Amino acid sequence: MKPALPTALRPAAFVLAVIGGFGALVLGLVYAGTSGPTGLDATLVDALAWSGDPWWTIATVIDFVGEPVGAIVTMAVFLGWCWFSRRPRTAVTGVVAALVTVGLTSGLKPLTGRYIHGEFLAYPSGHTGFAAALTFTAALGVLGGLRRFPASVLLVVVVVVAGLAMGWAQVTMGAHYPTDTLGGLGVALAVVPAAALLTDKGATRSSNTA
Template sequence: MRRVPALAAAAFLALLSLDAGQWGPLQAADTAISAAFRGYGERHPDLIAVVRVATDIAVTWLYLAAGAVATLVLHARRRRRDALFTGAVTAVIPILWSLMHLWLHSPRPTGGFVEVHTNGFPSGHTSNAAAAALAAALLLWPRLRPRGRVLLAVLATAFALFVGLTRVMLLAHWPTDVVGGWLLALAVVPPLALLTRLPDRSGAVAR
């Protein structure tokens, strides 16, 4: 399981390099996919209006507020390691993608259904959603029975995929930016869990 974050980190760095180097085939794929979504959106303006609202479920201020509340609740229940983990995820993910938006020249699609005038790699909304989904899964997994775990995995995955899809549908990001957001969360959140919620010798997660 520890190999997954390492593989995600390697894939993220490779994607980052290709994006920064403006690799032709990657840009062509981004352009083609975005063009298809543009045409679909122009034919379905009512759906785009709904998606404009729905996508903000992962807006950064809401992500930070929800993370802060969850951290305080966990701390109040004396689940201090879980609180530390939640607080770390809440802080680290936006810091990382914000720094990359500052340093990496990666323009977003022009003339989209929403206008955002910052660099786009990786998608902040997608990073937030994927990080929140992973954190929730890691926190709840030990407390659930098998059926609950299946439902949790489906809901967490669907949430992260949904937010990423809305960003591409609205032409707020290239598909590459969204994939980068998923990979960033997958590379960062599990190691934070290991650092802040170390298992004891019996394998149980410390509280």
């Protein structure tokens, strides 16, 4: 049975987890209780919020992935790929990681108390976390058969690009500040390797007792 966390990708995955978790924590502490684009956000908002078409349309399409209906469709496609490629552990990891990531980003919002537009809790971004969590999980499955170095580089690139794409969409649509999206990405980076490792351990334990 194919592992959810291939041995060759464990070092890169755990490095991403540490960086992501630490980064999300630091950003949450720095921006807790704020309600405007300050510091890094003040610079990045103007650079990333691209107005007019086709940018608004592209941002809307990307944003759909994190909306309730879009998330269901995306998850269905992901699970269909897992079934077709016979990756049950990847499927379990994806579901667990997505649920935990969305749960954490939702639970952290009132704790950090950061607002956008004066009324919407913003930190961290659940849309970014969801997209990054599924991309991270799928990338572990796809890249596991490659050599360690190229697989690790591709893993980092794919996950970061996915997170930045959703982050850009959220900023362009005015739903989040840039650091909110980095926080959501960080949560996903911290959650996925842990979910994959626990899935593999649980599957191994079950097969040994069967």
